[in-house]
Structure formats: C-alpha cells, structure tokens
Amino acid sequence: MSTRPLAALRARAQAQVDALGVPARGMEAWKYTSTRTLTDTRWETRPCDTPREGGLPRAVAGLAYTDAMRGAESDAPETLGALVDLEPEHAGLWAMNTARFDHLAAMQIEAGAVHADPVAVRWHLDAQAGPAAAHPRMHVRVGANARVVLVEHFTDAGRAWQNSVSELEIGPGASVHYVRLQALGVDSVFTSALFARVDRDASLTTHDLVCGAALSRAEVHVQLAEPGAACALNGLYVLDGTRHADLYTRVHHQAPHTSSEELYKGALQDASRGAFTGSIVMKPGVRGASTRQENPNLLLGAEAHVDTRPQLEIFHSDVKAYHGATIGRLDPAALFYLRSRGLSPDAARRLLTAAFCNTVIDSVPVEAVRAYTHAWLEDALTEHAAP
Amino acid sequence: MAGETPPLLEIHDLHVNVDEKPILRGLSLTVRAGEMHAIMGPNGAGKSTLAHFLSGREGYTHVSGSVQFEGQDLLAMAPEERARAGVFLAFQYPVEIPGISNHYFLRTALNALRRARGDEDLDAADFMKLVREKAKLVDLPDALLKRAVNDGFSGGEKKRNEVLQMAILEPRLALLDETDSGLDIDALAMVSRGVNALRDAGRGFVVITHYDRLLAYLEPDFVHVLATGRIVRSGGRELAQALEARGYGWLEGGP
Numbered sequence: 001m002s003t004r005p006l007a008a009l010r011a012r013a014q015a016q017v018d019a020l021g022v023p024a025r026g027m028e029a030w031k032y033t034s035t036r037t038l039t040d041t042r043w044e045t046r047p048c049d050t051p052r053e054g055g056l057p058r059a060v061a062g063l064a065y066t067d068a069m070r071g072a073e074s075d076a077p078e079t080l081g082a083l084v085d086l087e088p089e090h091a092g093l094w095a096m097n098t099a100r101f102d103h104l105a106a107m108q109i110e111a112g113a114v115h116a117d118p119v120a121v122r123w124h125l126d127a128q129a130g131p132a133a134a135h136p137r138m139h140v141r142v143g144a145n146a147r148v149v150l151v152e153h154f155t156d157a158g159r160a161w162q163n164s165v166s167e168l169e170i171g172p173g174a175s176v177h178y179v180r181l182q183a184l185g186v187d188s189v190f191t192s193a194l195f196a197r198v199d200r201d202a203s204l205t206t207h208d209l210v211c212g213a214a215l216s217r218a219e220v221h222v223q224l225a226e227p228g229a230a231c232a233l234n235g236l237y238v239l240d241g242t243r244h245a246d247l248y249t250r251v252h253h254q255a256p257h258t259s260s261e262e263l264y265k266g267a268l269q270d271a272s273r274g275a276f277t278g279s280i281v282m283k284p285g286v287r288g289a290s291t292r293q294e295n296p297n298l299l300l301g302a303e304a305h306v307d308t309r310p311q312l313e314i315f316h317s318d319v320k321a322y323h324g325a326t327i328g329r330l331d332p333a334a335l336f337y338l339r340s341r342g343l344s345p346d347a348a349r350r351l352l353t354a355a356f357c358n359t360v361i362d363s364v365p366v367e368a369v370r371a372y373t374h375a376w377l378e379d380a381l382t383e384h385a386a387p
Numbered sequence: 388m389a390g391e392t393p394p395l396l397e398i399h400d401l402h403v404n405v406d407e408k409p410i411l412r413g414l415s416l417t418v419r420a421g422e423m424h425a426i427m428g429p430n431g432a433g434k435s436t437l438a439h440f441l442s443g444r445e446g447y448t449h450v451s452g453s454v455q456f457e458g459q460d461l462l463a464m465a466p467e468e469r470a471r472a473g474v475f476l477a478f479q480y481p482v483e484i485p486g487i488s489n490h491y492f493l494r495t496a497l498n499a500l501r502r503a504r505g506d507e508d509l510d511a512a513d514f515m516k517l518v519r520e521k522a523k524l525v526d527l528p529d530a531l532l533k534r535a536v537n538d539g540f541s542g543g544e545k546k547r548n549e550v551l552q553m554a555i556l557e558p559r560l561a562l563l564d565e566t567d568s569g570l571d572i573d574a575l576a577m578v579s580r581g582v583n584a585l586r587d588a589g590r591g592f593v594v595i596t597h598y599d600r601l602l603a604y605l606e607p608d609f610v611h612v613l614a615t616g617r618i619v620r621s622g623g624r625e626l627a628q629a630l631e632a633r634g635y636g637w638l639e640g641g642p
Contacts, residue, residue, distance in 0.1 A: 345465075351495065355486030356486055358486035359485055
C-alpha cells in the first residue's frame with residue numbers, strides 16, 4: 001500500500017470515528033461494559049515505545065522482542081484493514097485505531113517457514129506525565145504451511161489506555177499460535193481486537209492472559225474461511241478489587257468441516273466483574289462444522305460478579321455444537337482434602353484457584369510467558385486471599 | 388506392655404449426628420502406638436462417618452463424648468491442625484485436582500507439616516529424592532508424580548497415591564477408609580505392602596474395611612465390629628474370618 005491508500009483508509013476510519021464515537025453500553029456487543037472512563041478522561045495520544053538496546057521496564061524474562069515496529073506512514077501492507085469491518089455501530093474503537101495508529105508491527109511469515117522461537121511484539125506506553133493513549137497496530141501475513149508463535153505484550157507506566165488492533169491472515173495449512181499478554185497497570189485501560197482469517201486446513205490457537213488494567217476488553221474475531229480451518233481460543237482472567245474484564249469472541253464458520261473450540265476461565269476476587277461472550281455464527285451449508293465452548297468461572301469474592309453468554313447463530317443442521325458455562329465456588333470436598341493434608345484454609349484456596357487457572361496457562365506454548373504468568377498468578381492470589 | 392504406652396487415640400462414648408440423625412451412638416475405642424485396629428461392619432454402620440469425623444470434615448454434629456489424641460482434645464482442632472499433629476486420613480474417594488501436579492501437591496503438603504513443626508522447607512532436589520524412594524513402596528511410576536493430582540488415575544492408582552502421601556507425611560495415626568474398595572488383587576497387595584512398610588512402634592492405624600481380604604495382608608492386632616453406631620464385638624483376626632464366613636446377621640442386636 002503506498003501512502004495514498006493508507007491516507008484514504010485513515011480518512012474513512014476518521015469519518016467512522018466521527019459517526020460512531022466510542023462504543024456505548026446500550027450496544028449489544030458492549031452490554032456488560034461501561035466505556036465511561038474512556039470518554040471522561042483527557043487522554044494525550046502518544047506512541048508506544050519500542051524495544052531497543054537496553055530494553056524497556058517490565059519485560060518478560062527470557063523473551064526476545066522483535067523490533068519489527070515502524071512508522072505508520074512507511075509502506076503499509078496492501079491488505080491492511082481488510083479484515084476489519086468499520087461499519088457496525090460498535091466499530092468506533094477499531095476505527096479510532098485505524099485513523100490514529102502511529103506505529104505498525106507488520107510482518108510476513110514466508111510460506112513453509114517454521115519459527116522455533118516465538119515472535120514477540122512489545123507495546124510499552126509511558127504515561128507518567130499524565131493519562132496517555134496509544135493505538136498499537138499489528139498486521140501479520142502467514143504464508144502457506146508456515147508455523148509461528150506470536151506474542152503481543154502490553155505494558156505501561158502511569159495511567160494509560162492502549163487501544164490495539166491486530167490482523168492475522170493465516171494461509172492454507174499454516175499453524176499460528178497467538179498470545180495476548182495484557183500486563184497493564186492497575187489504573188489503566190485496555191481495549192483490543194484481534195481479527196483473523198483462517199484459510200484451508202490452517203489453524204489458529206489464541207491465549208488471552210488478562211493480568212492487569214482496571215478495565216480490559218479483549219476481543220477475538222475469527223473467520224474460518226475455508227474447509228478444514230480450525231481455531232482454539234483460550235482465555236484467563238483473574239481479577240481483584242473493582243477491576244473489570246470483558247472477553248468477547250466471535251467466530252464465523254464460513255465453510256464446511258471447520259471447527260472452533262473455546263476455553264475461557266475466570267477467577268473473580270473481591271468485588272471484581274467479569275464478562276464473557278462466545279458468539280458463534282454458522283452459515284447455511286457448513287456441513288460437518290463443530291464448535292465447543294466452555295466458560296467456567298470461580299466467584300471468590302462476596303461481591304464479585306460475572307456475566308456469561310453463549311450466542312449461537314446456527315443456520316445449518318448437520319453440525320455439532322456444545323457450550324457450557326459455570327459460575328461456582330471452590331469445591332468444599334477439595335478444600336477439605338487439602339486441609340486434611342495440613343494446608344491452611346487460605347493456602348488450600350490459593351492452591352485450588354491456581355490449579356483452576358493453570359489448566360489455561362499450561363497450554364501457552366512459550367515457557368517464558370508461562371513462567372511470567374505463573375509468578376504473576378501466585379502474587380495475585382497471595383495479595384488477595386479470599387475471605 | 389500395651390498398658391505402659393500412652394494412648395494415641397482415645398474415643399469415649401462418642402455420639403455423632405448427621406442431619407439430626409444419630410449415626411455414632413456411644414462409640415468407644417482406644418488405639419495405642421504400634422497397634423493396628425481394624426473396624427468392620429455392615430453398610431450404614433457409621434464406619435466412614437467415624438473416619439471423616441476424626442479428620443475434621445464438616446457436616447457432622449458432635450452430640451456428646453470425647454476424642455483425645457495424645458492427650459489433646461482432637462475435636463477442638465481444625466482439620467489442618469489435626470494433620471499437623473499427625474492424624475492422616477486415607478480417603479475412600481480421593482479428590483482429583485486438575486492443574487496441580489501430584490509432585491507439587493505432595494511437596495506443598497509436606498512443607499506445610501514441616502513449617503508447623505518449625506522445620507525448614509524441603510528443597511526440590513531433596514524432595515525429589517524422598518518421593519522417588521517412597522513411590523517405590525507402592526510401585527507408583529514417575530509419570531503419575533508429574534500428572535495432576537489423581538486426575539485420570541485408576542481406582543488402584545488413587546489408593547496407591549493415598550498410601551504414598553501417608554508414607555511422605557509420616558503420620559502418628561493413620562485412618563484408612565475402605566482403602567481396599569475397588570482394588571484388584573495386585574493393587575491390594577501393593578497397597579498392603581505400602582501400609583505394612585509404615586508400621587512401627589510409634590505409629591497407630593485404624594483400618595476401616597468391609598472385607599477380610601485386606602486384613603489377610605495387614606494382620607491387624609485387633610478387629611472390631613461396628614454396628615448401629617457402636618462397637619458390638621472385639622477380637623482378633625478370627626473375628627474377621629468369622630464375619631467373612633457368616634456375614635453380619637448373627638451380630639444384629641449387639642452383644
């Protein structure tokens with residue numbers, strides 16, 4: 001894309017920003033989350049810092065970060081924005097990112113390439129001078145039969161708002177594992193949308209790890225575009241205080257024999273709030289498609305709350321669909337088992353909560369991220385032992 | 388000789404209700420260090436209630452009577468305090484805990500007991516050595532130590548895992564709640580070998596079972612029959628054999 005098409009894209013996006021504004025709670029896609037903090041704060045827009053020699057604070061130990069970011073006005077990929085529909089009423093934040101992003105991590109994974117090491121992108125926003133907003137943008141084209149693990153890691157200092165959009169075009173037979181590690185400060189805001197198209201016999205696995213932010217909205221939009229395309233979406237949100245996390249997923253089965261799986265787990269301490277939406281669309285003609293969705297939640301705080309909703313729009317009969325959501329407390333029989341082995345009630349609760357979360361963390365394919373998340377979880381559960 | 392040893396466990400005229408219903412109705416039992424007591428009895432006699440109540444599980448109402456453990460009031464102690472004092476219950480239905488490795492769980496439990504005694508935590512390398520050695524007692528393969536606690540274990544593997552925990556935690560008093568249930572003959576032999584290896588002069592056992600076949604391996608010092616909430620007969624192995632041959636019917640109504 002030369003500069004002119006990018007300028008045209010930005011102009012169109014800006015028109016949508018003007019028309020739509022920030023999504024509001026009245027919208028179906030934003031039913032459980034107030035965006036007031038976005039509109040009530042004067043955010044100064046500024047770019048994220050990019051890793052360079054000497055690094056940035058709060059890195060994941062043992063993870064090498066790419067320096068693939070570049071200025072937005074340099075050559076943008078031709079298909080930038082192709083997966084992002086700016087028309088819906090709730091597209092305001094995507095449009096804002098498109099209109100304003102000033103750094104772009106654009107990558108092309110060659111056909112057949114196998115990356116043994118993860119490709120990690122780091123977005124760090126310094127907001128110590130006052131509330132600051134950034135609009136990080138990533139665009140990755142993965143060639144046929146390539147295999148790669150991508151990590152997007154979000155950090156900050158001060159009160160920040162990161163509004164990211166990431167696009168993944170996954171070619172036939174390719175295998176992509178995408179990890180979104182959100183590690184913003186406790187006063188910060190995160191709004192993020194991943195858009196992926198998965199071609200024939202290709203697969204996408206994602207992990208959303210919600211480790212920070214006062215308000216976190218993590219969206220995953222997947223098109224299973226051709227036969228044999230598959231996705232497995234995973235998420236973990238462990239919240240305390242009055243923190244709020246909204247995990248929103250939407251998977252379009254557009255071809256026969258496509259499959260999707262989702263496992264999102266929430267552990268809600270204190271008076272925190274969680275929300276999960278698992279939206280599945282199966283068009284007519286997608287014979288042999290299957291979907292499986294699970295959203296177990298642990299309510300650990302007396303005032304904690306979670307909303308969970310599967311939204312299955314299935315217009316074909318020859319498909320398999322399962323969804324299950326649970327909202328519960330720790331199993332008294334398991335607590336007693338641990339106490340009978342000498343663990344204090346607190347230690348038993350922490351261990352069982354960690355066990356619940358570990359089944360998501362343990363399937364992250366990057367050892368450094370697993371270690372980081374395990375350590376983070378241990379702190380999060382130690383500091384906020386359940387009553 | 389037995390008279391000189393202070394009792395590990397002294398249960399006196401114990402009455403316990405579950406949902407207002409009397410389950411234990413005047414049970415008395417004394418266990419001294421070095422002794423193994425088997426408690427047999429028909430379904431519904433209160434065998435599992437006794438085991439769970441002694442380990443501190445919720446859902447039981449103490450009506451009257453006393454339980455002393457090495458001279459302390461056991462019933463005043465929380466479940467973890469009982470464990471730290473040296474009481475261990477091998478569960479009839481061990482709980483599965485996906486997401487925590489068996490190895491990590493065992494180390495956490497051992498270190499909880501060590502801390503309560505004022506000892507340092509055992510480090511990973513020393514613990515590994517200990518757990519390997521103890522796992523041999525019950526033939527539990529390394530793979531099961533790495534797997535999540537009891538997750539996907541067979542019935543026999545779960546029971547062997549209970550005995551492994553017991554071997555690592557080295558309790559003063561071990562309560563075995565139907566540890567033989569659901570075991571085939573090989574698993575029964577393995578579990579029994581593990582239990583027998585832990586018998587010594589300082590440790591007491593209460594073995595709750597429905598059948599004589601476990602007792603053939605363990606050879607307990609005493610056999611008691613629990614019926615309608617109290618002990619109605621006491622004797623040696625021959626009592627277990629008589630029960631196996633004749634059933635519990637001839638005991639109805641008590642002694």
